Amino acid sequence: MKDSISKPIPRVDAPAKISGEAKYIGDIRFKNQLFAKTVRSSRAKAGIVSIVKPELPEGYFIVDKDDIPGINRMRTVVSDQPIFAEEEVNYIGQPILLVVGPEREMIYDIISKIKIKYRDETPIFNLDEAEEKGAVFTEYSYSKGKPEAAFQDGLKIIEDEYHTGLQEHVYLEPQGMAAEYRDNTMFIYGSMQCPFYAEGALKDVLGWGSDRIRVIQSITGGAFGGKEEFPSLTACQVAVASLKTGHPVMMIYDRDEDIICTTKRHPSIVCYKAGLDRKNQVIALAIDIKFDAGAYSGISPVVLQRGMFSATGVYNFPHLSVRGRNFMTNNVPSGAYRGFGAPQTIFSMEMLMHNLAIKLGIDPLDYKIRHLLERGEPTCTGGKIWDEVKLPEIIEKVTAMSDYRRKIQSNGKYKGVGVALFLHGCGFTGNGEQLIKGKIILKKNGGTVILKVSSVEMGQGAETCLRKIVAHTLLLPMEKVTCETIDTGLIPDSGPTVASRTTMIVGGLLRQASLELKDRWNESDNIEVSRVYRHPDYLRWDNDTFHGDAYPTYSWGANVAEVEIDPITCEIDVKKVSAVYDVGTPIDETTLTGQMQGGIVQGIGWATVEVMNPSKGKLKQHNLTDYKIPTSMDIPEIACEFIENPYEFGPFGAKCAGELPFVGAAPAIAAAVSNALSVPIKNIPITPEYLMELDKHED
């Protein structure tokens, strides 16, 4: 047990997943179970004039808004989306009703006979239209220093604009949820990240207390935020269906259906006005962030907040104003997706710095280094960088690993190298952690210990890491430390499995509780220790003015990407990504390296091949034939290293890690493409089609 916590151990969830024994929601069957299939809006914006339903065969049901005993709204940050549509629909794919019954063939037959009459209205399809019409869900702003005065002060002004696209999660398994109403209690089973989010939504929709609701997570594959808030909707739908029919009800989406109607990464436009002094230093910056939230506001306000609080990346600009707006369109609602708004604003920030440097004839990395945040300096929201910033060390390491300095000098046409520097705020945004007050319980039972947490395993290694933190502290073998089933009836609410908060926040509580349990180990065979989250005293946050420490601390990273562009086809070949991260102390180097590689690959996809264009509210790429993510053949060599920088309040010094790697890949690749072709890159995805238009080669 003298081993470092970072030394890799086998993943506890691996054997069942590798052998195929793991039961995902689609593998589960209930006795007398019925299937449900959703009838959806075919219109982007319309009033529902009438719904003509066929006569139903015995044993078949239609479940809609009239069957909801409680409130017909899905509880989330803004509870504006109906569980089932009422008088209107606002996006193509919006759920109107369920057809429920024993045979799928008959369900499809019934659906083909349902006739919905719409009264079409004028929809809004993109950010430009939404801005013109003033269709704003949320608007926030904050500032630092004296931006207005600074801009008046003879600075050189440069304005620029950046765009990022929709991104589909392509989580391992499509959305799937089952409800079983028995013993006066609603049991919900499904693929999800946040069982207590679903519980909250069910309380509203059923009008019941949590004593009559049990939400049980089935094995969930890599979800990336796609199973954060969306499963609350399907959980409520199947619950209402089970209540009405008296049978267990199972609803599993086909992949095409899933892509059409589930949340995606917010498309963004970020506009900058940069004021440069005589040394070409950016001393004033105005940032205008626009997100397409889609048809309902939902969780988008917090996505926008993280985007805004991350908008200056790793830099310190003395005078700053940031405005952020979520726009309402009639596209499918946007939602949580790894990075939660920050990847959009950091991509744009990194490319702004890159493009400014090129314009000024300065090496992009040198230009970035001139603006770096340092310990003790104010964050963009006027908080403080409390902890040590090891960016200089990170940069030195990543440039050495990639030979960046030589390559940026010597690379010829069609071969490029690019660097991105980035951070990620650890845990919930703003006062989120104080509001949710995550709770955990450790229970000693003879020689074994049970962890009771609501943080879920979803392929990211949470179970291994949390058990390892406890086992390592108590000097117990891993098999003596187990996790309680993720069942809201058996576990406390430690908060959702989101925001890269599991290891640092929940793992931190487990570490504290383990230390107490260690001291009290000999007291008895049955000891229960619990912990509730307490924000470190020195942190300050004002949620009305957005002033103070938006995050307890930050993780940091740098990526160097190397690309080759095919001179004939303009295809991008990502050859190598070198990556160095400061995530405090790595809890398990192998699991963490897997997270980093996965995040980089997902970032490569977002930056290059993942094209998703809605045309009049309808997605043109709505299956995995047309919506492409990188395959194993597309994955470059990835060199990944960690710099240790222990954080006082993290378990063994660990900070956040899950979202960080996604953030850096896209800007590094875009910078490399820019370097290869000597063109500024301002939009992703960077497709060959786009590059062909930029490339003047022999045409």
Next chain:
Amino acid sequence: MVEGFRPADLREALEFRSQHPSIPIAGGTDLMVQKARGFALKPDFDKPLLFIGHLPDLQQIIVENRQVHIGAGVLLSDLIKSDKIPAVFKEAISLMASPPSRNIATIGGNICNASPAGDTLPYLYAVDAILVLKSSQAERKIPVGVFITNPGKTDLASDEILTEIIIPDKKFGVSYYRKVGTRKGMSLSKASFTGLADIENSNVTDIRIAFGSVAPTIVRSRKIEASIIRKPVSEIKTAVPEIVKKYAPLIRPIDDARSSAAYRKKVSLRLLEDFLRNLAS
């Protein structure tokens, strides 16, 4: 109604085909996707299926009179492994779909699917491959370019089965293949280019040029090819712009979920140009 029939041999298959309207199916990697209706539902076939993927008669690769006879049921993965298949054709096949799909998909299926993006087709067009179509009564042989009439449409009669693909005896000293997909694996072609040529004593003695995914069917022009044949390679370089100009009107791609018409056209002509310039050097 018969929903499916699994014949013991080709004779039985042809017999069934002569008596029932039917859909021949081998690997099903196109048909099962096209006709899928939803999870755990039967696919939407309007005629009974005739399973032919297992028939040994259709799984041979034989060289006869220096012509390669490929059974229509030969798997894509078996073509890649065979020493009788030209390297440039193997290259095209090895970039199709994924290893699991190539282990079940057949060459005959890719031809009969008649997609402009079918990646076996440009090569087969270029070499003037002959297709053998059998019915219980007769057998006919027609060139692949005549067999495929439109996207998804072929000249296959309701009682016929494509049994064999014949690659004529012709060796090409120069071969060039490029597929442009969205990613390196499991990608449908946005555009593809196949160029074959023979050069003797510094003269082009034969040239074949075929474009995939940029028109309703594979694009090949014997007329333009004829205008290049017998040219000394030294003259090709100066003739490149003129040749490209001749092909330009034949390249008529569309905008779709995978790419744009403008990109497809430009990339196709650039690949042609690259092929011709390489010939000359």
